[in-house]
Every structure is written in structure tokens, then in C-alpha cells.
Amino acid sequence: xxxxxxxxxxxxxTRLRAWLVDADxxxxxxxxxxxxxxxxxxxxxxxxxxxxxGGWLARxxxxxxxxxxxxxxxxxxxxxxxxxxxxxxxxxxxxxxxFDLGEGSRAAIVPGLMSRDAAGLPxxxxxxxxxxxxxxxTDGTVVMPGTHSKWARMSGGRIASFTSYMTGDxxxxxxxxxxxxxxxEAPADEAGxxxxxxxARAGGGLTHKLFSARTLVLAGELPGRQVxxxxxxxxxxxxxxxxxxxxxxxxxxxxxxxxxxxxxYGQAFADNGIAVRVLAPDEVFIRGLLAIVHAxx
Amino acid sequence: xxxxxxxxxxxxxTRLRAWLVDADxxxxxxxxxxxxxxxxxxxxxxxxxxxxxGGWLARxxxxxxxxxxxxxxxxxxxxxxxxxxxxxxxxxxxxxxxFDLGEGSRAAIVPGLMSRDAAGLPxxxxxxxxxxxxxxxTDGTVVMPGTHSKWARMSGGRIASFTSYMTGDxxxxxxxxxxxxxxxEAPADEAGxxxxxxxARAGGGLTHKLFSARTLVLAGELPGRQVxxxxxxxxxxxxxxxxxxxxxxxxxxxxxxxxxxxxxYGQAFADNGIAVRVLAPDEVFIRGLLAIVHAxx
Numbered sequence: 001x002x003x004x005x006x007x008x009x010x011x012x013x014t015r016l017r018a019w020l021v022d023a024d025x026x027x028x029x030x031x032x033x034x035x036x037x038x039x040x041x042x043x044x045x046x047x048x049x050x051x052x053x054g055g056w057l058a059r060x061x062x063x064x065x066x067x068x069x070x071x072x073x074x075x076x077x078x079x080x081x082x083x084x085x086x087x088x089x090x091x092x093x094x095x096x097x098x099f100d101l102g103e104g105s106r107a108a109i110v111p112g113l114m115s116r117d118a119a120g121l122p123x124x125x126x127x128x129x130x131x132x133x134x135x136x137x138t139d140g141t142v143v144m145p146g147t148h149s150k151w152a153r154m155s156g157g158r159i160a161s162f163t164s165y166m167t168g169d170x171x172x173x174x175x176x177x178x179x180x181x182x183x184x185e186a187p188a189d190e191a192g193x194x195x196x197x198x199x200a201r202a203g204g205g206l207t208h209k210l211f212s213a214r215t216l217v218l219a220g221e222l223p224g225r226q227v228x229x230x231x232x233x234x235x236x237x238x239x240x241x242x243x244x245x246x247x248x249x250x251x252x253x254x255x256x257x258x259x260x261x262x263x264x265y266g267q268a269f270a271d272n273g274i275a276v277r278v279l280a281p282d283e284v285f286i287r288g289l290l291a292i293v294h295a296x297x
Numbered sequence: 298x299x300x301x302x303x304x305x306x307x308x309x310x311t312r313l314r315a316w317l318v319d320a321d322x323x324x325x326x327x328x329x330x331x332x333x334x335x336x337x338x339x340x341x342x343x344x345x346x347x348x349x350x351g352g353w354l355a356r357x358x359x360x361x362x363x364x365x366x367x368x369x370x371x372x373x374x375x376x377x378x379x380x381x382x383x384x385x386x387x388x389x390x391x392x393x394x395x396f397d398l399g400e401g402s403r404a405a406i407v408p409g410l411m412s413r414d415a416a417g418l419p420x421x422x423x424x425x426x427x428x429x430x431x432x433x434x435t436d437g438t439v440v441m442p443g444t445h446s447k448w449a450r451m452s453g454g455r456i457a458s459f460t461s462y463m464t465g466d467x468x469x470x471x472x473x474x475x476x477x478x479x480x481x482e483a484p485a486d487e488a489g490x491x492x493x494x495x496x497a498r499a500g501g502g503l504t505h506k507l508f509s510a511r512t513l514v515l516a517g518e519l520p521g522r523q524v525x526x527x528x529x530x531x532x533x534x535x536x537x538x539x540x541x542x543x544x545x546x547x548x549x550x551x552x553x554x555x556x557x558x559x560x561x562y563g564q565a566f567a568d569n570g571i572a573v574r575v576l577a578p579d580e581v582f583i584r585g586l587l588a589i590v591h592a593x594x
Contacts, residue, residue, distance in 0.1 A: 114516070119499035121509040122516040148476070148508060164512075166504045169475040177470040178463060179445070202416035205539025206503045207463045207532065211445060212418040215461075219411070219419040235504065242502025 004028055004060050007053050008289045010282075011071035012127060013038050016048070017282075020056045025286045029056065037076045045077035046101065061104050066289045068110040069127035072097065082114035082124060088158035089133050093296035110292060115161045118246075123164050125150055127285075132159050134287030135254050135279055141247050142254045144281075145236075145261040151243045163246060165239040175231055180210045183217040184231075185224030192226025193264065196233020197271050206238055232264065240268045250274060256281050301325055301357050304350050305586045307579075308368035309424060310335050313345070314579075317353045322583045326353065334373045342374040343398065358401050363586045365407040366424035369394065379411035379421060385455035386430050390593035407589060412458045415543075420461050422447055424582075429456050431584030432551050432576055438544050439551045441578075442533075442558040448540045460543060462536040472528055477507045480514040481528075482521030489523025490561065493530020494568050503535055529561065537565045547571060553578050 002022035009018045014036035020029040031052050040048050049065070050057075057063060072080035083095040095111035112126035128150045135142050137154045144150045147168035153160045175181035199209050213231050216222035222230060244250055252275040255265055262278055269276045299319035306315045311333035317326040328349050337345050346362070347354075354360060369377035380392040392408035409423035425447045432439050434451045441447045444465035450457045472478035496506050510528050513519035519527060541547055549572040552562055559575055566573045 114512075117501060117505070119496065119501065121496065121499070121501075121506070122512040122518065123508065124512050124515060163501070163505055164508045165502060166475060166477060166508050169477075170471065170504050170507065173470040173474040174467065177474050178466040180463060180466070199416065199418065202418070204414060204416065204418075204460070204543065205462060205535055207467050207536060208414070208460055208539060209418070210467065211420065211461045211463050215411075215419040215421050218421060221419065238502055239504060242505060246501065 002026060002028070004056070004063055006289065006293055007056055007063055007065045008286050009049070009053070009065060009067040009071070010069050010127060010285055011067055011076070012036050012069045016052060018053050019282070019286055020053075020060075021286050021290070023290070025283070025290055027286070037070050037073070045071070049101075049107075057101075057103075057105050063105070064293065065101060065105060065107040066110070066293060067107065068130040068285070068289065072109040072112060073126055077109065080109050080111045083111045083129075085113060085115045085162070086155065086158040086160045087113055087129065088156075089291045089295035091158070092129060092133065093292050096292070096296065108296075110289070113159060113162070115159075115163070117161075117163055123162060125162060125164070128152070128162075129159060130288040130292065131256055131281065131284045132288065133291045134284035134289070135256065136287075137254050140252065140254060141243075141250050142256060143243065143265065144256040145265050149239055151247065153247065163243065165242065167235050167239045171232055171235045174210055174235075175228060178210070180213040180231060181227065183214055183224050184227035186228075187225065188228045189223060189225035190229050192222065192229035193233040193267070194271075195222070195226065196230040196235075197237040197268055198233075199230070200234050200237025200241060201271075206234075209234055233268075236264055236268050237271075240265070240272060244272060244274070252277065254279055256284055299323060299325070301353070301360055303586065303590055304353055304360055304362045305583050306346070306350070306362060306364040306368070307366050307424060307582055308364055308373070309333050309366045313349060315350050316579070316583055317350075317357075318583050318587070320587070322580070322587055324583070334367050334370070342368070346398075346404075354398075354400075354402050360402070361590065362398065362402060362404040363407070363590060364404065365427040365582070365586065369406040369409060370423055374406065377406050377408045380408045380426075382410060382412045382459070383452065383455040383457045384410055384426065385453075386588045386592035388455070389426060389430065390589050393589070393593065405593075407586070410456060410459070412456075412460070414458075414460055420459060422459060422461070425449070425459075426456060427585040427589065428553055428578065428581045429585065430588045431581035431586070432553065433584075434551050437549065437551060438540075438547050439553060440540065440562065441553045442562050446536055448544065450544065460540065462539065464532050464536045468529055468532045471507055471532075472525060475507070477510040477528060478524065480511055480521050481524035484522065485525045486520060486522040487526050489519065489526035490530040490564070491568075492519070492523065493527040493532075494534040494565055495530075496527075497531050497534025497538060498568075503531075506531055530565075533561055533565050534568075537562070537569060541569060541571070549574065551576055553581055
């Protein structure tokens with residue numbers, strides 16, 4: 001068994017996930033728990049971390065603990081100022097917050113990034129910058145679906161700019177808290193998803209098209225079981241249309257996703273004639289942290 | 298005092314409002330209550346109506362009771378099939394559900410309307426078709442802001458087509474149930490509204506721009522008290538942009554609104570160089586019912 005090189009920690013709002021990895025990113029051990037920063041009291045971050053990775057640290061004294069995600073936000077362990085774009089592994093390493101964990105252990109939190117869109121609106125990420133460093137994309141577009149999906153433009157191995165879309169967040173709110181989701185029935189019939197993608201490609205504003213999740217049912221043209229997948233298709237389709245408009249000339253994207261996101265976004269990109277290279281989220285996260293460790297050395 | 302000509306009832310999801318009016322639409326008496334159809338049990342519609350307008354009926358035997366709104370929906374008193382577009386007072390009168398209330402009283406429920414957008418998606422209204430008959434707009438665009446805003450194209454005095462935007466509904470869901478509204482502080486500072494309108498005019502998808510209600514605060518560029526008006530401006534601005542794109546060449550709209558809607562949409566239209574003629578919602582509703590009564594006679 002290879003020597004451990006690092007403890008990688010993806011510490012988000014709802015989850016803490018950690019991996020013991022070797023210098024090639026191979027996973028030697030792993031753990032995960034619902035100890036996201038939202039459920040950790042101020043001051044309890046060191047003990048929470050130790051509860052999950054203390055055994056690894058005891059067996060590997062001095063092993064660096066590399067953390068990324070919301071752990072570096074205002075409500076996390078300690079606020080790490082956003083780095084600016086463009087940023088590569090060197091800039092992220094330079095912006096890390098480094099500190100001593102005691103007993104010879106060292107930790108670091110990778111900074112999030114701030115970007116500006118064409119209109120000057122700020123955009124932020126925490127955690128995705130690390131994944132981007134592990135994608136192996138020197139020049140191109142990387143898409144990371146989720147509650148707040150991120151589209152990043154890579155240039156010369158650095159993150160040139162990025163854009164967030166509140167796709168998952170708005171989907172949940174619209175489905176559960178507007179009339180658009182009121183006629184939804186379970187279990188879901190996924191045939192509604194392609195229908196939603198098609199509606200997204202048609203003209204008209206999003207708040208108009210969302211209303212069709214209701215009117216199509218009233219008109220007897222959409223089964224209630226297709227409503228939820230229809231809304232999902234509509235919102236993912238809107239994201240893909242807006243993202244491609246903001247990245248003209250894109251013919252291929254790297255898609256950091258698995259499971260339902262991989263299938264849904266894969267279908268949305270195929271619909272738009274875009275080739276997709278799928279990358280596993282955990283793998284690129286670990287590779288990204290190794291790249292940042294390497295740059296910091 | 299003029300003779301009563303009609304009892305007009307605007308019976309929506311949450312409210313019941315009724316007016317005793319003369320042949321010119323002058324209000325002789327009025328009442329309102331939280332007895333919307335959502336709170337009326339099936340079978341209780343006749344007694345609920347009688348509780349509110351029974352006194353007027355007793356003093357004016359045979360006076361017609363004209364109703365419009367969600368009272369004609371699946372969950373209302375009785376489902377009245379949607380009429381199709383184009384529709385004027387004659388078509389709405391022909392589609393009315395007429396019935397006897399007993400003791401010589403007659404009632405009618407005006408049908409809602411169904412329309413299709415350019416993509417073939419169905420759209421529906423119940424209640425607004427009546428207001429449109431009372432606007433006095435023969436040819437032009439009428440905008441009716443609300444939970445589900447309606448934009449109608451009038452041609453030759455008839456409703457040629459219309460489009461819904463879930464502006465108010467999505468605003469509530471985004472504000473209360475997504476991260477976009479999480480940093481909002483009270484009391485609201487209305488300066489955020491103009492800022493939201495400006496963001497709506499910039500490019501990029503809606504779900505991207507909604508995220509800026511969070512990131513602008515994180516960047517120290519938007520006070521928390523401006524978040525809610527900012528989101529409102531963003532969503533109303535998106536509606537106005539989409540509506541104007543769907544009604545090319547529009548230089549003036551009739552705006553059926555009062556209070557906060559009148560101010561907010563007035564500002565949004567002024568921003569886009571569109572002249573606005575404001576019409577009072579209750580007045581156009583009553584005039585619309587009189588026009589339908591006249592067409593039915």
C-alpha cells in the first residue's frame with residue numbers, strides 16, 4: 001500500500017467528506033457524515049475535524065489536512081478571502097489559510113473565488129475552484145451542476161471566469177412553493193424531462209414558460225406525473241441555453257457530475273449538439289487538492 | 298340614487314368581492330371578505346354568496362348576479378369551460394354558465410379564456426378576460442400585474458391572445474425559499490428596485506442574475522435591506538423585457554393596476570421608454586361585466 005500523502009476534506013454546508021490519499025490521488029480510506037458547517041457550532045470545527053480524521057492523523061503524524069468548500073466561508077471555520085480571476089493552482093495555494101492543528105499536524109483551507117460577469121455582477125464559488133484544478137482542462141468550458149451550478153472558462157490551465165446558475169435551488173422553490181408545481185403527481189414519469197428541455201429551447205421568458213407546467217396539465221396535454229421532470233428539464237434547459245450563449249463557439253464541455261446530474265445534463269447537452277466528457281466529482285476534487293499542494297511546495 | 302342594474306362578483310382563490318352597481322357602473326354598495334374559493338367547501342357556494350349579497354337581492358328581486366374569476370374553475374362553484382381566442386364580449390356572453398339562484402334570482406359565471414403562445418403552449422386566465430372587456434382598449438396591449446401577470450393583445454375590441462408570467466409567484470418562492478433571499482434584511486429599502494430593473498436589462502439567464510442578490514451583498518455592493526426590492530425589480534424587469542419582446546412595436550400599454558403594482562410597473566415601463574395609461578382594476582372589472590351583460594341581452 002502506497003504512503004498517504006494528504007488528507008482531503010470537502011467540507012460543505014450540509015456534508016463533511018474526507019479521504020486519505022496517496023501522492024497519485026488513490027483513495028486509501030474515506031469517511032463522510034452530515035457534519036456540514038451549518039450544523040457545527042463556532043469553536044467546534046477543530047473537534048469535529050478530529051472526530052472524523054483523527055485516526056488517520058494519529059497513524060500519520062504531520063500529514064497535511066487540505067480543506068476546501070464552505071468551511072472557508074463567513075459561517076465556516078475561518079473566513080478565507082476570495083481569490084480573484086484568473087486563478088490557477090499557484091494563486092489558490094498563495095491564498096490558502098494555513099494553520100496548526102496541534103500535535104504536529106498542519107491544515108490549510110483553499111480560498112474561494114470571485115468573478116465578474118459581463119454586466120459587472122459578482123459571482124462566487126467555494127470548493128468548485130479546487131475541482132477545476134483537478135479536471136485536467138487547460139483551455140475550455142467546465143460545467144459543474146448542482147444547487148448553484150457553475151460554468152467555468154479555463155484558459156492556460158487557470159480559471160479565467162465563471163458563472164453561477166441557481167438551477168437546483170430555483171427548481172426546488174418553484175416545485176414546492178409556486179402554482180407551477182401544484183399539479184405534480186408521484187411517482188415521477190421521466191418522459192416529462194425531454195418535454196421540459198424542448199420548452200426551454202422555445203422563445204419567451206422563463207416565468208412564462210414555468211406557468212406551462214400548470215396549463216399543460218389543465219389542457220390535458222401533460223400527465224401530472226411528468227410535471228416535476230418537466231420543470232427540471234425546463235430549468236436545466238434554460239441553464240444550458242444561457243451558459244452556451246455566454247460561451248460562444250463551445251462544441252464540447254467537461255461535465256463534473258455523476259448519477260442523475262450526469263444523465264440530465266448529458267441529455268441537455270446532447271440536445272444542443274454539444275459533446276460531453278464526464279469527470280467524477282470526488283476524483284477531480286482530490287486531484288485538484290494535490291495540484292494545489294504541489295503548487296504550494 | 299340610480300337603480301341597481303347588476304351585482305358584480307369577483308370571486309377569486311382567496312377573496313370574494315362584490316359590488317351593487319347601476320347601469321353606468323357606478324358603485325351603489327360593496328362588500329369584500331376572505332371567502333375565496335379555496336376556503337369554500339363544495340356545496341357551500343350558494344350559501345356563501347347569499348351571505349354576502351343576499352340583502353341586495355332581497356331588496357332588488359331578479360337582479361342578475363354576474364360572477365367571474367376562479368369561481369368558474371375546477372375547484373370553484375362549477376367548472377365553466379374555457380372560451381378560445383379571439384374572444385370579445387359576445388363570445389364571453391355565449392360561453393357563460395347561467396343558472397337559477399332560486400327566489401327569482403339569476404346568476405351567471407363568465408368563462409375563463411385559453412390561448413396558445415408561439416410555441417403552442419397553452420395559457421389560461423379566469424377573471425382577467427372580464428377586466429379586458431372593461432378597459433376600453435380596442436387595439437393595443439393591456440398589462441395586468443399580479444401573482445400570475447397577464448399581457449393581452451386586443452384587436453378590434455376582442456382579446457386576440459395573451460401570455461402569463463409567474464412574476465409574483467416566483468418572487469415569493471425565490472425570496473423565501475432560495476439562497477437569493479437569505480441575506481435580505483427588513484425594513485426594505487426601495488432603492489434596490491431600480492437596481493434590480495437595471496440588472497434585468499443586462500444579459501445572462503434569470504437563474505444567474507437571481508444569484509446576484511446574494512453575491513452583491515457578499516461583495517459589500519448591495520445593502521441587505523435592498524435585497525427584496527432588488528429581487529422584485531429583477532423579476533418585474535424580466536417580465537417587462539419578455540412581454541415587450543413578444544409585443545414588438547409597442548410604444549404604449551394600458552396598465553390595470555393600483556398601489557405598489559402601479560408604481561413598480563410604471564417605473565419598469567418608464568425605464569423602457571413605454572408610455573403607460575393606468576386603469577383601476579375594480580372599475581374595469583365592473584365595466585367589463587356590464588359589457589358582457591349588454592352583449593348577452
